[in-house]
Amino acid sequence: MKGPAAGDRVSEYILDCIVGVGSFGQVWKARHHIWESQIVAIKVPSDPQYVRNLQREGSAIHGLHHPNVVRAIGLDPYADIPYLVMEFVDGCSLRELIDSNTNGLPIRAAQNISVGILQALETAHANNVIHRDIKPANILIHGADAKPPEMITIEDVKVGDFGLGKVGEVTTQSIMQSGSLMSEEGNSIAGTLAYMSPEQRDGADIDARSDLYSVGIVLFEMITGERPSGGDMPSHIRDGLPSWVDKVYSRLYTRRDRRLASAADALAEIAKSSVPPRIAAQYGRVGPRPTAYPDPPAAASVPPIPVDRPERCPKCQAAVADDNNFCVMCGEQVVKNPRRCSNCQGFPAPDDRFCIFCGTPLPEEAR
Numbered sequence: 001m002k003g004p005a006a007g008d009r010v011s012e013y014i015l016d017c018i019v020g021v022g023s024f025g026q027v028w029k030a031r032h033h034i035w036e037s038q039i040v041a042i043k044v045p046s047d048p049q050y051v052r053n054l055q056r057e058g059s060a061i062h063g064l065h066h067p068n069v070v071r072a073i074g075l076d077p078y079a080d081i082p083y084l085v086m087e088f089v090d091g092c093s094l095r096e097l098i099d100s101n102t103n104g105l106p107i108r109a110a111q112n113i114s115v116g117i118l119q120a121l122e123t124a125h126a127n128n129v130i131h132r133d134i135k136p137a138n139i140l141i142h143g144a145d146a147k148p149p150e151m152i153t154i155e156d157v158k159v160g161d162f163g164l165g166k167v168g169e170v171t172t173q174s175i176m177q178s179g180s181l182m183s184e185e186g187n188s189i190a191g192t193l194a195y196m197s198p199e200q201r202d203g204a205d206i207d208a209r210s211d212l213y214s215v216g217i218v219l220f221e222m223i224t225g226e227r228p229s230g231g232d233m234p235s236h237i238r239d240g241l242p243s244w245v246d247k248v249y250s251r252l253y254t255r256r257d258r259r260l261a262s263a264a265d266a267l268a269e270i271a272k273s274s275v276p277p278r279i280a281a282q283y284g285r286v287g288p289r290p291t292a293y294p295d296p297p298a299a300a301s302v303p304p305i306p307v308d309r310p311e312r313c314p315k316c317q318a319a320v321a322d323d324n325n326f327c328v329m330c331g332e333q334v335v336k337n338p339r340r341c342s343n344c345q346g347f348p349a350p351d352d353r354f355c356i357f358c359g360t361p362l363p364e365e366a367r
Helices: 048-062 094-099 107-126 208-224 243-252 263-274 277-283
Strands: 013-022 025-032 039-045 072-076 083-087 091-093 139-142 157-159
Touching: 013 039, 039 048, 048 072, 048 083, 091 094, 094 139, 094 208, 107 139, 107 157, 107 208, 107 243, 107 263, 208 243, 208 263, 243 263
Parallel strands: none
Antiparallel strands: 013 025, 025 039, 039 083, 072 083, 091 139, 139 157
């Protein structure tokens, strides 16, 4: 298959430069031949065996209309140069972002990126599409190369590369960074080994929970700068993490029968674990989820507040943890003067250095 070159025309677009290369082929930045301000990304396979995957990817993302999924614009697997035209994401991959923040991303960035990935998967799974290759290289972050990580919003996150996706009962050929792989039973395995769920590595039937396992690995890597090893929790490697990180990670990176059942459940768990119940209610399935947090000011003034926290909720008698301002069972406020952020009026934990809702730095005297 003859490869394209800069200046070649593909459909309505003129190829500009290569922005990505993989085992499948190349991704080009291109512009419309008349409307030069219209910039797109065009995926071109390097070998005829990958054309079928290109067709599947185009078919999969064509039906996924969500701001956190890379949008499909055009597809012709039968052209002289087969192509898939997609939304161009001007930024960098999560892989590059993690590599440039070796001690872990800011918590606010990791939470926003996790929510963006899960919202994309919620839509994909609802349309019977399982990604099968969730990893940092397949997560694009708009503008991440031009702003600090703590400024990344949920809307900046774009999940791409559905080329290995399972659509209904149709599965792709086995294509990995390291080549093809077969299980001991002779079943085809597709994905990247370091991020695969156990059932995926075994060549067994997979479902939405397989993608969630991969999200757990990505979450751990965003927080710590490394992939999981043994039974370590993120808090074993990085101090000062909010409680939601270990809670959510442990429900994703675990056996399939213990895993969260859906991306929607994972989103609800993040909301429940990271904000007080009365605030989390507005982020549940009844109403819209937040799409971005406001930009933090340079500093905030939060006076020290004495906290008198009971051991049990006065309403339902559930145990109250050291960092709870509200009962996790019934939502009752359990402290008279809970610590609050002066910018967004959220309720950060006692040991938080930054507000987990808006990113505002919290003064030393208030911690």
